[in-house]
Amino acid sequence: MTGTVSLTDRVVRGDVGAIARLITQIERRSPGVDEVLSELHHSAGRAHVIGVTGSPGSGKSTLVSALTEQYRRAGRTVGIIAVDPSSVFTGGAILGDRIRMAALAGDPGVFIRSIATRGALGGLSRAALDAITTLDAAGKDIIILETVGVGQAEVDVISAAQTVAVVSVPGMGDDVQAIKAGLLEIADVHVVNKSDREGAHKTVSELREMLRLAPRVPGQWTVPIKQTVSATGQGVPELVDRFDEHLAWLADTGERERRAWRNTATRIRWLAEELVLDRLKPGRPDFDRTVDEVTARRDDPLSAARRLMEQL
């Protein structure tokens, strides 16, 4: 227990080794990690969590680097969580991106980490949310959550962010696919990256047209479309301004609190699920006996589950 308390304290003090160790424990769902996260909860809630998502090849990682440099110039500390769904198709690309980002790694005001989980994709959302709590409690001003936006799983992950930037790039058929995958609805800011390329204006007008078709609700945030060239940093300071404006809007409208509430509810539900599953698992005599009965079809799964729950 002393070791647990001390890990919490070291994370809160911003100890890089402690943060890295805790995130590894989060990925592995190590015993005791929930206790540490519950302690850290009291120190969290201050960071601005920004999700950056888009198709492979949209230059997300270079953009994240450029954003980080801009935040650092303003004296703000940054934590970066790159979510890697362990896909055989994207794994390599993400590794390459990490190498490009290594230049930032020498700055003590920046913490960079790729996270991956084995098994269920729900585990990924959960690990991302827990890693955010960790960096938030560690005092990072800005937390950037970078995901490859190709499927529902990534859309779920990004819901942990306060501000979501969807990155498109001129001249890729992928744009439309990214939007099909449900990313249009979750964008708080659209970024057209690599805007020095031919076709940038076309991409901007396509996005504008799509936003025009979306239902407008009075009092809602107006989603801006920002052009950037992340390789040169062009447009990046303006993009940071939009993120700040969005955070101010969230706070003014009470939406920041509502999103925090929703994330808290999700986390409590996950923990309750885990508490149940920990007691109902193979090897526990009560559970094993029940599974025997149901496998022999002398009992049915639902009655068995209800009875086991009552016995908890």
Added chain:
Amino acid sequence: MTGTVSLTDRVVRGDVGAIARLITQIERRSPGVDEVLSELHHSAGRAHVIGVTGSPGSGKSTLVSALTEQYRRAGRTVGIIAVDPSSVFTGGAILGDRIRMAALAGDPGVFIRSIATRGALGGLSRAALDAITTLDAAGKDIIILETVGVGQAEVDVISAAQTVAVVSVPGMGDDVQAIKAGLLEIADVHVVNKSDREGAHKTVSELREMLRLAPRVPGQWTVPIKQTVSATGQGVPELVDRFDEHLAWLADTGERERRAWRNTATRIRWLAEELVLDRLKPGRPDFDRTVDEVTARRDDPLSAARRLMEQL
């Protein structure tokens, strides 16, 4: 309740409309569906569940059609569940496959259904397992579970099968990727489809080499490699023989019972999870009050989850 009982009865009698309706309810997690499945549990457990997986383009669907024709010639009834993870990349291909399979749809001894779920991929495994129970209780002799084998989610889904066939195809770099994605370990039978193509022998020897590198355990099933040309039906009768041999091996070694036990355990855990999550959700006054406290950081998520569980 009368309506529920009658749906169960109609499914057990093999009523196609009732089966289709129940699978739709499974996809949507409609209220009452767990009761029906628990009733059906008593009539299930007889079918041979065969998983067929492989990269897009390996001709899985044509193979499934050819297998179905072979089983029908032997007088066996077949249920086909095609699992579609709603991917933007594979959605179209699967639709096309369905159309090719439409020719089988006129046979009352064949039931074909694509299933998809919104949201978490865990929902897909669950829907697949429930759809299998449905077709099993409805008296299908053979249930073919067809998945696109590209990620962990599909590997999870296929664990519901008793016999897993991994389909490769000559001259595609994809083979190696399919194996990277963890499919080698789960194959009970390897199929090299489109074996009239150039490179079939090379694919067979690559697979043989990979199997040779895998650790051999005495008494374990020896994974065969079968060549097929599903468009002409070549090799399909022999493939069906291998599937039958594998089922006999499962029964002889007690492995069939062990897999049934494991699936039952999973189902009971899912149901228990759902019972908990149904009581701990936004809108329930106790839950909402607790989330308020934790959001205000007067309480932490883990203590809150533990207290809520005690109050259940």
